Amino acid sequence: DTAVSQTPKYLVTQMGNDKSIKCEQNLGHDTMYWYKQDSKKFLKIMFSYNNKELIINETVPNRFSPKSPDKAHLNLHINSLELGDSAVYFCASSHSPGHGGELFFGEGSRLTVL
Amino acid sequence: KQEVTQIPAALSVPEGENLVLNCSFTDSAIYNLQWFRQDPGKGLTSLLLIQSSQREQTSGRLNASLDKSSGRSTLYIAASQPGDSATYLCAVSPTGGFKTIFGAGTRLFVKA
Numbered sequence: 001d002t003a004v005s006q007t008p009k010y011l012v013t014q015m016g017n018d019k020s021i022k023c024e025q026n027l028g029h030d031t032m033y034w035y036k037q038d039s040k041k042f043l044k045i046m047f048s049y050n051n052k053e054l055i056i057n058e059t060v061p062n063r064f065s066p067k068s069p070d071k072a073h074l075n076l077h078i079n080s081l082e083l084g085d086s087a088v089y090f091c092a093s094s095h096s097p098g099h100g101g102e103l104f105f106g107e108g109s110r111l112t113v114l
Numbered sequence: 115k116q117e118v119t120q121i122p123a124a125l126s127v128p129e130g131e132n133l134v135l136n137c138s139f140t141d142s143a144i145y146n147l148q149w150f151r152q153d154p155g156k157g158l159t160s161l162l163l164i165q166s167s168q169r170e171q172t173s174g175r176l177n178a179s180l181d182k183s184s185g186r187s188t189l190y191i192a193a194s195q196p197g198d199s200a201t202y203l204c205a206v207s208p209t210g211g212f213k214t215i216f217g218a219g220t221r222l223f224v225k226a
């Protein structure tokens with residue numbers, strides 16, 4: 001009954017590979033996010049989708065491509081992985097601002113690029 | 115541009131002590147402020163959400179206050195326990211926007 005679930009939890013891969021992380025929420029929210037937490041534990045927003053529309057795209061290399069097939073799912077595909085992509089990626093969801101806006105997070109996906 | 119600062123960066127207290135964590139933000143045009151807890155290797159757990167029209171929220175031993183005009187929030191933890199040891203993050207959401215900005219967190223260690 002996990003509210004926001006992401007898979008996989010751990011991902012170890014070689015430089016240059018392509019990988020995807022999937023996220024699903026069962027809270028009925030209309031907004032989903034991807035956050036990146038670096039080695040210093042600082043959380044920074046990458047993307048946000050509202051009703052399947054991309055509304056935030058923060059200076060992220062175009063090797064990162066989010067996709068939202070429906071309001072309950074937001075996936076992150078990363079091409080040509082680099083060492084600097086190693087981090088923990090968190091998915092989150094919320095109602096739109098004006099309807100509460102409380103953020104709920106998944107457990108994170110730890111990506112290690114060798 | 116909104117910036118969120120949390121002080122102190124780290125805190126170590128003996129069990130039973132009451133403590134205050136501080137969060138400040140530069141732009142007072144916020145929609146809400148949220149406090150989270152993060153345990154090592156885990157996701158973020160929402161502790162308290164304060165809407166911009168509210169002054170404080172309470173949950174058990176936790177009390178969060180918000181002073182929008184001065185750009186400050188505090189998280190008060192009463193009678194701290196070793197199980198409270200974690201990193202506490204403050205996050206502000208802008209009015210009408212979706213871009214929630216996080217502070218760097220306060221790492222709390224409660225000694226038994």
